[in-house]
Amino acid sequence: MSDFRSVKGKVAIVTGAARGIGFGAAETLASEGVHVVMSDILPILDESCKKIQDAFPDVQVYAKSADVSDEMAVKALVDFTVEKFGKLDIMFNNAGMHMDTGAVWETDMAKVDKILGVNLKGAFHGCKYAAQQMIKQKSGTIVNTGSFFGKVGHALSATYGASKGGIHTMTQSLALELAPYNVNVNAICPGLAASEMHWAFVEEDAKARGITFEEMKQLELEEIPLSRYGYGSDMAGVIMWLASKSGEYVTGQLINVNGGLDFT
Numbered sequence: 001m002s003d004f005r006s007v008k009g010k011v012a013i014v015t016g017a018a019r020g021i022g023f024g025a026a027e028t029l030a031s032e033g034v035h036v037v038m039s040d041i042l043p044i045l046d047e048s049c050k051k052i053q054d055a056f057p058d059v060q061v062y063a064k065s066a067d068v069s070d071e072m073a074v075k076a077l078v079d080f081t082v083e084k085f086g087k088l089d090i091m092f093n094n095a096g097m098h099m100d101t102g103a104v105w106e107t108d109m110a111k112v113d114k115i116l117g118v119n120l121k122g123a124f125h126g127c128k129y130a131a132q133q134m135i136k137q138k139s140g141t142i143v144n145t146g147s148f149f150g151k152v153g154h155a156l157s158a159t160y161g162a163s164k165g166g167i168h169t170m171t172q173s174l175a176l177e178l179a180p181y182n183v184n185v186n187a188i189c190p191g192l193a194a195s196e197m198h199w200a201f202v203e204e205d206a207k208a209r210g211i212t213f214e215e216m217k218q219l220e221l222e223e224i225p226l227s228r229y230g231y232g233s234d235m236a237g238v239i240m241w242l243a244s245k246s247g248e249y250v251t252g253q254l255i256n257v258n259g260g261l262d263f264t
C-alpha cells in the first residue's frame, strides 16, 4: 500500500484533549498510528491519556498539562513534544471554552478577556510555536477549531463568535505565511458535537423551553441532516486527511464537519 493516505508514525499535539472532541480526536489519531501529546488544564488529563495509551500500545501517548491562554505554557508544550520525538507533524488547536456573556451592552469585559484569551489567543499561541518548528522541518499541518458561530453572528454570542471569527481569519493569514514552507493550515467547524460543552447548551435550551434534556436532543437531531451529533473521530478524519499526502494541497480553508447542518 502507498503512503498517500497514511499518517502512521506522525506526531501530533492535541490541546483540550482531556474530554470531548479533543479526546475523541486523540484516540482516533492514536488508533491510526499517530504518536500523540495530549494537553489540557483538567486533572483528568492523565487518566484520559492512560485510556488511549492502554488501548493503543504501539504508539506513544503523553499527557502534558498546559493552559493555552499562557503563551509560555504552550511554548513548553511544543518544546516537550519536539524533545520527545524530534518533530511535530500535526498541531490540533482544539482547546476552547464558552461562557454566557449576555448581550453586547451588558457584557462583563473580564469575560471577553477570558474567552478571547483561551479561544483566540490560545489557538494563536499554538499556531505561533507549531509554526516555528514546522518552518524548520519544512513540513506540517495545523488545524484550528472554528465554528459556524464564527461565520455568522448569533444573538448573545458576540464574544464566543468573535473568538471563532478571529480564529478563521488568523487561519487564512497563517496559511499564506506558511505556504512557502510546505505547511498547510486550516480550521474545522464542528456544528453540533457530542461533548460536555454542547450538553451544557442543550441543558439550558431545554430549561428555557420547559422540555426535557432528551426532548431537546431529539429536536436538535431533527435539524442535522445526517441525524447524529459529531464526534472527535469525525474531526480526526479530516485532520488525518489534511496531514497525509492526500490532503496536502488543501490550505486556508474553513471546513465544516457538521453532518450537513449548514452550508455557510
Ligand SMILES: NC(=O)c1ccc[n+]([C@@H]2O[C@H](COP(=O)([O-])OP(=O)(O)OC[C@H]3O[C@@H](n4cnc5c(N)ncnc54)[C@H](O)[C@@H]3O)[C@@H](O)[C@H]2O)c1
Residues within 6 Å of the ligand: 015, 016, 017, 018, 019, 020, 021, 022, 039, 040, 041, 042, 066, 067, 068, 069, 094, 095, 096, 097, 118, 122, 145, 146, 147, 148, 189, 190, 191, 192, 193, 194, 195, 196, 197, 198
Ligand atoms: N461541541 C460543539 O458542538 C462545538 C461546536 C463548534 C465548535 N466547538 C469547539 O470545539 C472545541 C472542543 O470543544 P468540546 O465541544 O469538545 O468542549 P469540551 O468543553 O468538552 O472540551 C474542551 C476542552 O478544552 C479544555 N480547555 C478549556 N480551557 C482550556 C485552557 N485554557 N487550556 C487548555 N485546555 C482548555 C477543557 O478542559 C476541555 O477538556 C472548542 O474549541 C469548541 O469551541 C465545539
